[in-house]
Structure formats: structure tokens, C-alpha cells
Amino acid sequence: MFKRLTCFFLVFFLLFSLPCATLLAFEPSPEDRALLNKIEKDTLQYFTRFSDKMTGLTKDSSRAGSPSSVAATGFALAAYAIGGSRGWIAQDYAYARILTTLQTLRHKAAHEKGIFYHFLDTKTGNRVWGSEASSIDTAFAVAGALLAARYYPGTEIEKLAREIYERADWKWMMNNSDFICMGWTPESKFLPYYWDSYNELMLLVALAIGSPTFPVPPNAWERWLRPEGDYNNHKIIYASTGSLFTYQFSHAYIDFRKLDDRGINFFENSREASLANREYSMSFSGQYKGYSESSWGLSASVGPGGYRAYGGKPGGGFQDGTIAPYATLSSIVFTPEFSTKAARFFYDSYQKELYGNFGFKDAFNLDKQWWASEYLGIDQGITLLMLENYLNDELVWKKFMELPAIKKWIELTGLRTRSASIAKN
Amino acid sequence: MKGDEKKLPPPSDIPHPHFGVLYTRNNVLTDEFLFNSINREGKSMGQNRRKHFFINKPLQIRFMLAVIIPLFLINLVALAGLYFGIWSKILETFSNEQTLNDLVTASRMVEYEQARHPDANQDFSSLSFFKQTEKLSLRQREVFKGILDETNRSLFWKFSLLLFFLAWGTIFISHKIAGPLFRFSKAFNEVEKGDYRSRVTLRKLDEGHPVAQEFNEAMEKTDRLLSNLKALTQEKDAPQAVAKIKEKLSTVQTSANV
Numbered sequence: 022m023f024k025r026l027t028c029f030f031l032v033f034f035l036l037f038s039l040p041c042a043t044l045l046a047f048e049p050s051p052e053d054r055a056l057l058n059k060i061e062k063d064t065l066q067y068f069t070r071f072s073d074k075m076t077g078l079t080k081d082s083s084r085a086g087s088p089s090s091v092a093a094t095g096f097a098l099a100a101y102a103i104g105g106s107r108g109w110i111a112q113d114y115a116y117a118r119i120l121t122t123l124q125t126l127r128h129k130a131a132h133e134k135g136i137f138y139h140f141l142d143t144k145t146g147n148r149v150w151g152s153e154a155s156s157i158d159t160a161f162a163v164a165g166a167l168l169a170a171r172y173y174p175g176t177e178i179e180k181l182a183r184e185i186y187e188r189a190d191w192k193w194m195m196n197n198s199d200f201i202c203m204g205w206t207p208e209s210k211f212l213p214y215y216w217d218s219y220n221e222l223m224l225l226v227a228l229a230i231g232s233p234t235f236p237v238p239p240n241a242w243e244r245w246l247r248p249e250g251d252y253n254n255h256k257i258i259y260a261s262t263g264s265l266f267t268y269q270f271s272h273a274y275i276d277f278r279k280l281d282d283r284g285i286n287f288f289e290n291s292r293e294a295s296l297a298n299r300e301y302s303m304s305f306s307g308q309y310k311g312y313s314e315s316s317w318g319l320s321a322s323v324g325p326g327g328y329r330a331y332g333g334k335p336g337g338g339f340q341d342g343t344i345a346p347y348a349t350l351s352s353i354v355f356t357p358e359f360s361t362k363a364a365r366f367f368y369d370s371y372q373k374e375l376y377g378n379f380g381f382k383d384a385f386n387l388d389k390q391w392w393a394s395e396y397l398g399i400d401q402g403i404t405l406l407m408l409e410n411y412l413n414d415e416l417v418w419k420k421f422m423e424l425p426a427i428k429k430w431i432e433l434t435g436l437r438t439r440s441a442s443i444a445k446n
Numbered sequence: 447m448k449g450d451e452k453k454l455p456p457p458s459d460i461p462h463p464h465f466g467v468l469y470t471r472n473n474v475l476t477d478e479f480l481f482n483s484i485n486r487e488g489k490s491m492g493q494n495r496r497k498h499f500f501i502n503k504p505l506q507i508r509f510m511l512a513v514i515i516p517l518f519l520i521n522l523v524a525l526a527g528l529y530f531g532i533w534s535k536i537l538e539t540f541s542n543e544q545t546l547n548d549l550v551t552a553s554r555m556v557e558y559e560q561a562r563h564p565d566a567n568q569d570f571s572s573l574s575f576f577k578q579t580e581k582l583s584l585r586q587r588e589v590f591k592g593i594l595d596e597t598n599r600s601l602f603w604k605f606s607l608l609l610f611f612l613a614w615g616t617i618f619i620s621h622k623i624a625g626p627l628f629r630f631s632k633a634f635n636e637v638e639k640g641d642y643r644s645r646v647t648l649r650k651l652d653e654g655h656p657v658a659q660e661f662n663e664a665m666e667k668t669d670r671l672l673s674n675l676k677a678l679t680q681e682k683d684a685p686q687a688v689a690k691i692k693e694k695l696s697t698v699q700t701s702a703n704v
Binding site: 082084085086087088140142145147149150151152203214262264321327328329330 | 547558562
């Protein structure tokens with residue numbers, strides 16, 4: 022009996038307490054907190070600077086000639102709402118920018134059954150570069166709209182955000198299959214790629230199940246593959262590329278800390294993935310100058326040879342010495358101490374080359390003496406939202422988790438909830 | 447003279463309506479009248495060819511300008527629209543800077559696809575260059591379509607505006623003719639009813655001022671003549687009055703000179 026009780030308490034302890042118990046509480050110093058606030062504030066400027074004044078559509082990249090990206094536009098909506106609430110931009114200004122953007126998304130931006138095209142002409146909202154009507158990018162646009170609506174309840178913003186969400190036909194995007202299709206083009210119809218395995222898909226599936234108009238079946242949540250992998254004793258449900266962003270994007274909006282998916286806690290999974298990612302790059306520190314305890318972050322980013330899906334293990338593990346500071350910072354809710362130290366290191370060591378008016382530039386590679394000259398919209402967006410969650414009382418999570426769609430998703434998928442607090446390492 | 451008189455044909459056979467009143471009053475017609483009448487008809491049907499382009503030179507030149515200037519403006523707008531709407535954008539699209547930007551973006555688009563669909567990387571990597579070329583070509587088609595669509599939209603509104611102004615101008619100009627014609631018509635109606643006091647007064651910018659002046663002078667003369675005749679009918683000395691009437695009418699030419 023005693024053994025049984027001991028075993029029971031041990032299992033209970035391991036399942037629910039171990040992750041927190043092994044983490045050390047961390048509180049950034051006032052200087053570091055000030056730096057993180059500065060980074061968040063500066064990052065916001067990307068969206069005010071690179072969003073069209075007339076349409077509100079946000080450029081995919083700060084690079085000249087870049088089209089606008091509908092996912093970046095979604096992050097812009099969230100960024101304005103946060104900026105307004107923080108007093109970094111005037112409330113009137115934030116409201117006007119969000120309204121303009123939502124009006125464009127509602128009435129002008131090219132879409133197919135409510136699924137926006139990935140890349141749009143910044144001035145007209147027309148589809149460009151033969152891009153696909155993209156389910157994941159639409160999800161990030163809708164999430165940004167719904168979050169902005171939570172900051173301005175009972176306004177035109179809330180009405181437009183609801184209309185945009187209700188118009189999106191997620192069911193159609195399943196193409197009579199078990200998974201949501203990645204995209205559709207008028208030329209070749211549905212793409213042969215589906216969101217069928219773990220990555221940034223969770224927000225998309227959550228919104229699709231929670232949709233009040235075109236919901237996908239609740240078992241769409243169970244169907245996607247959860248491949249298990251291991252790196253340095255970090256057991257992880259991993260994404261094929263191992264890119265850090267795949268463990269972060271859904272977490273910008275959804276607070277997974279309290280959600281238990283049949284024994285998997287995706288918040289803890291992302292924490293493990295962040296730690297594994299860091300350790301993976303550190304394992305190459307003798308080979309690449311850029312990798313160290315305070316300099317890590319392998320994620321899809323621009324690099325010396327173009328945009329690449331850099332990542333750690335488990336997963337593709339492709340790396341060439343390129344570090345993406347946005348990814349390091351966006352893990353701050355999972356690994357606050359390591360991410361803060363890295364932010365301080367990047368800022369103090371490479372400020373001149375790496376830090377600009379809009380926060381950290383996308384990536385750098387010390388071995389090739391290469392510094393990105395551009396910022397990417399979605400990378401700036403994830404940085405801003407994760408910093409906001411960490412620095413400002415988890416406000417994004419609190420607001421987003423109150424959405425009826427998210428509650429519906431949790432209820433229909435049977436995700437069990439449990440008490441948790443933000444990880445302190 | 448009696449032998450020269452001929453019975454009138456039935457009213458329906460009379461070709462010229464202006465003389466109908468005379469027939470019904472007198473019921474007689476002279477050979478001279480018939481000759482003149484036929485002569486006039488022959489001229490109007492067979493020999494009514496214009497020998498001069500300019501009948502009223504200032505009027506015709508004004509009208510020519512009124513048509514040519516708006517048409518010239520329309521052509522100017524069309525040419526400018528085509529040039530600035532199409533050629534300048536094409537030149538801009540193919541500027542060195544823009545071409546470089548497009549090349550980089552095409553490459554980026556392919557890289558995004560490769561990153562998003564890692565399973566397909568094997569196929570993609572070897573065909574990267576062709577994929578980029580395809581993307582670039584696709585982009586160029588989009589740009590051309592965009593330019594043409596935008597130019598068409600722009601020209602449509604410009605042409606619509608010009609047509610509106612042209613229509614407004616036409617009404618404005620035709621009003622300067624229609625107005626005088628209406629006043630002449632009204633004056634003729636009044637004369638027909640026996641009111642010889644009628645005069646035509648035109649606005650400053652109306653066409654036909656010389657004609658109106660001539661008409662008014664003729665009317666004034668006729669009015670004076672008839673007034674004098676009317677006054678003579680009031681005289682007590684009838685033979686003297688008749689003599690004066692004959693004298694007054696001696697210079698008057700009519701269709702039935704008796």
C-alpha cells in the first residue's frame with residue numbers, strides 16, 4: 022500500500038510538478054526589463070512604418086519591392102492594439118490604423134471563400150506573385166483581428182473582425198480530407214500539401230474548429246501527427262524542420278500552459294524544444310563562432326544564402342552558423358532567463374550591426390560576417406507578442422483565451438485544463 | 447389677259463404650300479407666277495448645290511473650333527493617359543532597381559515555398575532557378591495586367607468626364623442657335639396672326655444677330671407701311687385716300703402683281 026501510494030505521488034509529481042520544479046524562478050533585472058520593453062516598443066515601429074497608410078496592409082519584409090503579407094498584417098493588428106494599450110502610440114491612432122486595415126481585409130483584400138491570398142499588393146490588396154489562398158496565413162490574420170477586437174469591444178473593429186472570421190470557409194479548405202489544406206490557387210486548385218503534422222498549425226486548427234460559420238470537425242484536432250523525438254534528453258513533439266518558430270507561433274495567441282492534450286502539454290513541449298534548440302546550436306560552438314550559451318536561436322530566417330528553414334534537433338537540424346534573434350526572443354515565455362541573457366548579449370555585442378529603428382534585424386552569421394539588412398513582418402510580430410505576454414501580465418493570452426471560438430475549441434476537442442503559471446527558469 | 451388665266455389645280459396638287467392662301471382667295475393664277483414657281487422648284491431640287499464652303503465664315507469657324515478643341519483635348523488626355531499610365535509604369539517596372547527587387551523577391555518566394563514544404567525540397571532544389579524564372583515571369587504578367595487594368599480604369603473616368611463636358615458644351619453651343627431659332631419662330635407666328643409689331647431680340651452671345659437686325663428692319667418697314675395704310679383708311683376723302691394707298695403700294699412687290 023505504501024509503495025503504491027509512493028508510486029502514485031511520484032507519478033503525480035512527475036506529471037504536473039516536474040517541469041516547474043526543475044525550473045529556477047527568474048526575474049529580469051530592471052535594466053534587462055527596460056531593454057526588453059525597448060525592444061518591444063521599437064519592434065512595434067516596424068508595423069507603423071511598413072504598413073500602407075491607405076490600406077493598412079503590412080509588407081512582408083522591409084526590403085524594397087516586398088509585397089504585403091496577410092500574416093504580417095494580422096500581426097500588425099495585434100501590434101497596434103498592444104501599442105495603443107501601452108501608450109506607445111495614441112489610442113486614436115491605433116484605433117484608426119486597425120479600422121483601416123480591417124476594412125481593407127473585409128472589403129478589398131483578395132481572398133477565396135474568406136481565405137486570404139498569402140501575398141497582396143500593398144496599394145490595392147490584389148493577389149500578387151501568383152500566391153496561394155493560404156490557410157495558415159489567414160489564421161494569423163484572423164487571430165490578429167480577433168485580438169484587436171478584444172481590445173476594442175463593442176466597436177466597428179469588433180464587427181469587422183467577426184465578419185472576417187465568419188467569412189473564412191475552413192471546411193472548404195479541408196478539401197474533403199482529414200486535414201486542412203495549406204493553400205489553393207485559381208490555376209491548380211488545392212495544393213498537394215496539408216497541415217498533417219505538428220508545427221505552427223495549432224492556431225489554425227483551433228480557429229477552424231471554433232468557427233461559428235464553417236467549423237471543421239473537432240476530430241481534426243486529433244488527426245494531425247504528433248511525431249515524438251528526443252535530443253539531449255529533451256523529449257519533444259517536433260516539427261519536421263526543427264525551426265524554433267514552429268514551437269512559438271501558435272503560442273503567441275493561445276495559452277497552452279493549462280491545456281492537456283492527452284498527456285501532452287504544448288507549452289512544456291515548446292520549452293523543451295527551445296532548450297533543445299539552444300543546446301543543439303551550442304554543440305556546434307566549436308565549429309561556428311556565432312554559437313554560444315548566450316547566442317542561440319535556429320529558426321527559419323534569412324541567411325547568407327537566402328531564406329532557409331534553419332532548425333534544431335529533433336527535426337531537420339539544418340544550420341550554417343546563422344542565428345535568428347527573433348526566435349531567441351520569442352522563446353522568452355518558455356526560457357525567460359536564457360532568452361533575456363541572449364537579448365542582452367545580442368544588444369550589447371552587435372547593436373551597431375544588428376539593431377535598428379525597428380528592433381532586431383532578422384538574422385546574422387558571424388562566420389560569414391553577414392548581417393541581415395532587413396526585418397521580416399511575421400518575425401517582428403512574433404517577437405512583439407511574446408514580449409507582451411512576458412512583460413505585460415500575459416495580456417494577449419488573457420484576452421485571446423476569452424474568445425468564444427477558443428472556448429468552443431477547448432470544449433469540443435476535450436482538451437483538459439489544469440492550473441499552471443508561466444514558466445520560470 | 448383673260449385667256450391667260452387658268453383654273454387652279456386642286457389644293458392637293460399644289461407643290462408649294464406658301465402660295466395656298468393666294469389660290470384660295472383669288473382662285474386664279476398667272477402664267478408668270480407658274481413659270482416663276484416652277485423655276486424656283488427646279489432650282490431647289492436640281493441646282494441647290496453649295497459653291498462655297500464658308501457661307502458664314504465666323505459662325506462656321508466658331509463651330510469648327512467648338513468641335514475640334516474638345517476632340518483635341520480628348521486625344522490629348524488619351525495620349526497622356528496611355529503614356530503616363532502604361533509606358534511610364536512599364537519603364538518604371540523595368541528600371542534597374544525594380545528589376546533587381548523583383549529578382550530578389552522571386553528568389554525569396556521560391557525559398558519561402560521550399561521552407562514551408564520541406565518534403566518537396568528535393569524536387570525544388572534542382573529546379574530552383576526555373577522556379578524563380580517562372581515566378582518572375584508570372585510577376586511580370588501580373589504587373590502588365592495591373593498596368594493595363596489601371597490604365598483602362600483611369601481612361602474610362604477621364605473619357606467619361608470629357609464626354610460629359612463635350613455634351614455640356616454641345617448643349618451650350620446649340621443653345622446659342624436654338625434660342626434665336628425659337629425667337630424667330632415666335633416672331634413669325636405673331637406675324638402670321640397679324641401682329642407686325644413683333645421684333646426679334648437676341649442675347650449677346652447668341653448666333654444670328656445680323657439676321658435678326660435685318661428681320662427687325664424689314665418688320666419695322668412693313669409695320670410702318672401697314673400703319674400708314676391703316677391711317678389712310680380713316681381719311682374722309684376716299685378718292686384721295688385710294689390714290690395715296692396706290693402710291694404707297696406702288697413699290698411693293700408681291701406674288702400676284704396686279
